[in-house]
Every structure is written in structure tokens, then in C-alpha cells.
Amino acid sequence: MSGNLLVAHGGGPTAVINSSLAGIITTARNDPRINKVFGARRGIEGVIAGDLVDLTDFSAQDTEVLARTPGSALGSCRYKVKEEDHAAILKTLEEHGVEVFLYNGGNDSMDTCLKVSRLTDDVGVIGIPKTIDNDLAATDHSPGFGSAARFYAFSAVELALDVAALDIHVSVLEVMGRNAGWLTAATDLAWEIADAGPQMVLVPELDFDEERFLDTVRDHWSRGRGFVIAASEGLTGPDGTALVEEKSGAAVDAFGHALPGNVSMHLAGLIRDRLDIRARSEKPGLIGRVSRANVSEIDRREAIDAGSFAVRAALDGETGKMIALSRVSSPPYRSEPVLVPLEDVANVERALPETYMDADRFRTTPAFAEYALPLLSPPFPQYFQLH
Amino acid sequence: MSGNLLVAHGGGPTAVINSSLAGIITTARNDPRINKVFGARRGIEGVIAGDLVDLTDFSAQDTEVLARTPGSALGSCRYKVKEEDHAAILKTLEEHGVEVFLYNGGNDSMDTCLKVSRLTDDVGVIGIPKTIDNDLAATDHSPGFGSAARFYAFSAVELALDVAALDIHVSVLEVMGRNAGWLTAATDLAWEIADAGPQMVLVPELDFDEERFLDTVRDHWSRGRGFVIAASEGLTGPDGTALVEEKSGAAVDAFGHALPGNVSMHLAGLIRDRLDIRARSEKPGLIGRVSRANVSEIDRREAIDAGSFAVRAALDGETGKMIALSRVSSPPYRSEPVLVPLEDVANVERALPETYMDADRFRTTPAFAEYALPLLSPPFPQYFQLH
Secondary structure (H helix, E strand, O other): OOEEEEEEEOOOOOOOHHHHHHHHHHHHHOOOOEEEEEEEOOHHHHHHHOOEEEOOOOOHHHHHHHOOOOOOOOOOOOOOOOHHHHHHHHHHHHHOOEEEEEEEEOHHHHHHHHHHHHHOOOOEEEEEEOOOOOOOOOOOOOOOHHHHHHHHHHHHHHHHHHHHHHOOOEEEEEEOOOOOOHHHHHHHHHHHHOOOOOOEEEOOOOOOOHHHHHHHHHHHHOOOOOEEEEEEOOOEOOOOOEOOOOOOOOOEOOOOOEOOOOHHHHHHHHHHHHHOOOEEEEEOHHHHHOOHHHOOHHHHHHHHHHHHHHHHHHHOOOOOEEEEEEEEEOOOOEEEEEEEEHHHOOOOOOOOOHHHEEHHHOEEOHHHHHHHHHHHOOOOOOOOOOO | OOEEEEEEEOOOOOOOHHHHHHHHHHHHHOOOOEEEEEEEOOHHHHHHHOOEEEOOOOOHHHHHHHOOOOOOOOOOOOOOOOHHHHHHHHHHHHHOOEEEEEEEEOHHHHHHHHHHHHHOOOOEEEEEEOOOOOOOOOOOOOOOHHHHHHHHHHHHHHHHHHHHHHOOOEEEEEEOOOOOOHHHHHHHHHHHHOOOOEEEEEOOOOOOOHHHHHHHHHHHHOOOOOEEEEEEOOOEOOOOOEOOOOOOOOOEOOOOOEOOOOHHHHHHHHHHHHHOOOEEEEEOHHHHHOOHHHOOHHHHHHHHHHHHHHHHHHHOOOOOEEEEEEEEEOOOOEEEEEEEEHHHOOOOOOOOOHHHEEHHHOEEOHHHHHHHHHHHOOOOOOOOOOO
16 A cells, blocks of 8 residues: 555544654655655544644754654644534545554544544554543553653652642642543652652542541541642532532533543532641642653654554554554563454543552552552652751 | 861751762761761750761762752751750750861751850851742852752743643643742743743732733733733732731741731632633642752752862851852852851842742743843743644
């Protein structure tokens, strides 16, 4: 085969989705089977509208900068493809001679990718994983997770150092991840990085029990030290509904997912009102998913490689597949990209397994640290405390 | 003179207060006029209680790690010294043969330092500046500010890249700084670092005008792009009262300062309710003041040097002074430590000058960038956008 390549981004950006784009551009540029490299602006919306940018002559130097730029350089969208969009998608693919179509995103985007793959047999359609939430199925982990996990783990260390300096309050750190607790669990890696971290980790997979929560907070506070609680933005009460409902009208995204409210402030309020303990909340929010200073080198490398592998897979005649990361060994940590059917991934959410949480203690298990720690390379700096 | 040295930390920690401690330890270790180096645990409270740690044999390697550890390794406090504490302070100083007393903190801590200096003529009492808020008087800037400014400026860049990728919402970034807008203004340096940043900067020195705010938001939104608003946690309404009152009982700290509420969530709610524009809020909170990955190298260097200079000044017979940073040239940026009377600093808050804000446009002026940008070294990475 020989023809043109089109790539687009779906869903929320990460610190390394541009790294995958850089991998695609570099590999396509060096492969004689690819003539032109196009990017669609704003994901599938740009494909439907025919709003493309030509990346063929992108310089090696610009590609290097791109690989280290957080956010989505092409722009992205949260648009659910409808049947009436099919003709426009096919038109763009045909008019631009596209024989390789790559869609880079999470489980909603893999649904988009699957739909495109079913529209035509003439185009190699491959999905590239991307999610900070780590909730994509059929892969050991997803590009984007390691860097966001590194941000939250370091933030948990540093927040714990800050709170321990004054010992006058509890701090509730709100962590992204609507339905999956992977990133919230990652805050507990703080203890592996330094002798500091959260005393409690609240993941959305475990229903929030207000009384047990307050009892545990009271118990920790009685030891006379300030401490950190890491809480998922998507915590649910015993009846499975969101702990904090978004009050705004715009509370549901295009895929029908409810947008969570400010859980950390709610929990800090509970601690103050019910226990009379000073409590504050920190909610880095979107900053956590695009922090360049906290990018995991392994994550960036795997993101670049996933992009490269996707180009080669499509050129080799594959379609309707997603790149997954297979863990070959650990330790020493080594992964390789493999192909999995898009059907296994589209619209599926992978929760944090029960074996990774010590529910009674509001903590993670050693098995979780074994799984997650290698994804946060390079090695951690040292921290020092005297008091 | 010859004797022992005692150092303590006051107020909130920063990313580089331990760097000053490292400078003190190194300089004291190499000066034959100092016998022993003591640190007080938890600031002046530890001095009053006689709770000291001996740092004399602290290794060079540990000192190096300490210089790169955020938070306060000695622990800190927010305690206002009372007359009945004076005897206990003097007792600790005498019992431990202290001839050099160094207190490292902000304007409240310089009040503590001034009080100690008035208790005795036998001890060289020197204050070392520390504040992320940059609100200490009589100094060009304070250690801690450059690193926190770097955190917020990069966060503003990256948040803007994130928001621009989807263009479906406005994000309100809440910035620390109770009464002074230096850090909030620093988010506007994002535009100097990359072609992205906040569209509006709301500092506490300028009263919040709800209608003018909403008009400006509406105007920016009409250009069809998502954008970032940086807002100080301490914004006040036209009558000078806090925009958002803390509802908790524990809303006032030991120095009588009101603890602000969640301004960013309030503003995001206003935008949603009044303009029907999707809005979210990010509040990194304490994370912004202890982020190791965002430490400014200049800031760390100046923090170390301020500690060293304080030791030498006290040994040279100075007392009742604070180390200030004097800007010798810019560009090229060069500073040197000088001495100023503690009376000029204690309990004084330095606001952001009017000349640094373009109030009509909710933006900073070029003069502010000239002032602040050199403090955020090393040079900035490049960012890349295609859309």
C-alpha cells in the first residue's frame, strides 16, 4: 500500500498525547509508503468538517519540541459520531487519499475509531490509547497515566511535607478520574518516593461511608500530626450516586457522563463541621494532566512508540485494532506494543481491581505499588525531614 | 565573638526555605567562630519549649539533599509571641550558649524576630526573608516567590493549552496570596514563556466588580475559544470584604488573618449561572508553594545565599536586621544580599504596585514582566501548538 495518513485526537489532553503525534510524524516521514501526513483539527469534528493541517514537512526540530509539549497540539473534541456523519468522514478520507487513519484517545474515542473502521475496508484504522485515568481495557496501562500519576504522587509527597511543617490542619487533595481510582491510588506511591504521603486514599470504586471516614480521620488526628487525604473527584455515596452533585446546568458531557462537583471541599467541610478539625482542600484539576515538569520518561517513550507502532501496523494491513501496552517483565520493567481488537476497548471502563486497595485502611496494597511504580520513572529525588 | 547558632522557621513553608537552612548549616560549619548549630523544632514554639535539634554534624551530602527538599524540615508555626514568653526564649538562648539567632519567615515572623532582638544585646538576631506572596517590604523580592511564581506561570501555560484543546469551557485558576497579587500577576508571565496564558488576571489589590468581570468574560468567550482566568484567593468586593467568606469556625489564623474561601469555584459558578458558559475551577492550593519540579534555580541560589549572609552578618556584630535582596542590575539580572532594619519589615504588607496592573484589561503591564521574569530562571522550555 501507499497513500496518505490522517491523525486526530479525541477527549481530554494529556502531558504526552503530543509525544504520540511526534512518533507518528517521525515514523511516517521515514516510511516511503506514506506520501502525506495530515492532522485533523479538533478530533473527529475536524475530520467531518474536512479541517486538516498538513504535517508532511514538519521539521525534526519541531517534532522534538512537539514531543515535549503537553496538551493537544491538534485540538480535540468530545463528540459522539452519529450515522449522519458517516458520509462526511468518508468524503474527507477519500478526498485526501487517506489510507492510514489513526485516532488517539480514551474509551469514548475508541468507540469513534471503531465506527470509522467499520465504514471502509480501504483504510487501515488504528486506535492509539490515551488516558490519564488508566481506565482503558485490554492494555497493561495507557500513555498519559504514568505522567499524571507522577504529578499526583509528587504532589502528595510535597503536600504532606507542607502540612507536616505546621500540623494545624488536614488537607484533602482532590484527584481526577471520574469512575476509576487509578490516579487516586497513585498518590499512595508518595510513601515509596519519600517518607511522606496521604494517610487515607478514597477511590470511586469503594462507596463512601461518612461515619467510617470521620472515625478514621479522628483517629489519625489524635496522633497530633497534620495529614493528607487523597480523594477521587468521582466519589459516590452508599446508594451509588455522586457524593457531590454538580449544581450547574452544564453538568453532563457529550457522552452523557456526569461532571463531578468539588468533592475535596465537601470532605474538608465535613471534617470541620463534624470533627471541629481545621481542614482545607487542594484541587489541582486539569493542571495534573498536563504538567510538563512531572512527565514520566517511560510514559513519554511509550507514547512515542505507540504512535510509531500504529503507523507500521496500519501499513502492514491491520485495521480495527488498538495499540495496547504489554508488560514483558517487571522488574526490570519492560513493555512492548501489541494489537487488540477495538471492540474489546470501545466504551469499556476498567476499574481499579479490588486487590489493589486495602479498603479497611483506606490505603493501597503492595501489589499496586509493584504495578504502578515502574511507570513513574525516572528515579525519584530524595527528600529530607528533621522534625 | 564565638558561640552557638540557633535557627527556626516561621509561617507557611516554601519550596526553598530548606535551601536557606542548608546555606546556614554550610556557612556555620566552615566558620570557626561557630561551635554548635541548633535548629528549633516548630519555630518560636520550639524556642520557647527548648525543643532543639543539633545540626552541627549534619553531613555535606545531607545538606545537599536538604537544599532541594520543599517544606520546612524543622517544622514551623504561626504563633504570636507574648510578653510572658520572653523569659522562656531567653532561657533557651542562654542555656544553649546561643550568640547567633536566625529566624526565617514572612512579615509575621519578622515581628517575632524583632521581639527577640529587643530581648537581649548579647545575641546577634537576624531575620531571613521567606514568602511565596512576595509581600515583604524593603526587599526587591523574597526567597520562595520565584519558585511559586514559576509553578503558577507554568500551570497557567499548561492549563491554557489544555483548555484550548477542547474549547468547551472557561477555567478559573485560584492563586495563593491573601492580600498581595504578586503570584496572581505571575500567571500572566505565561505569555512570555509560551504563546498561551490567562486572558484575565484578578488581583486582590483591585476590588472585584462583578458586572465588569462578567462583561469581559462574555467578550472573550465570543471569540469562540476556551480560556483561563487567574484569580487571587483573597479577592474582595467593592466594599472591601472578602468575595467568599470562609464558612468554617476556624476561619481566622493566630495572627488574626481571615482564611479565604474558594474564590475560583465561586467565579466559575457566576460564569455558569449568569452567562450560561461552561466553567470549571482549579485550585492547586498548597501544592503551588512546595512544588520541587518547578523550583527556580535563581530562587534556590538566593535562598542559600541569604542563609549564608545572615550567619556572617550576625558574626560581624549585626542584630535587629533582616536580609534583603537588592537588584544590582537587570538585565543581566544580578542581586546581592543587604541588611535592612527589622522595624521596616515586621507586620508590613507590600502590595502589588498599581503600575504593574493594567486594570482596564485585567492584565499585567510590561513593567511587571521586566521585574518578575528574571526571578523564574532557568530559561523556559519551548511549547508547540498547531491549531
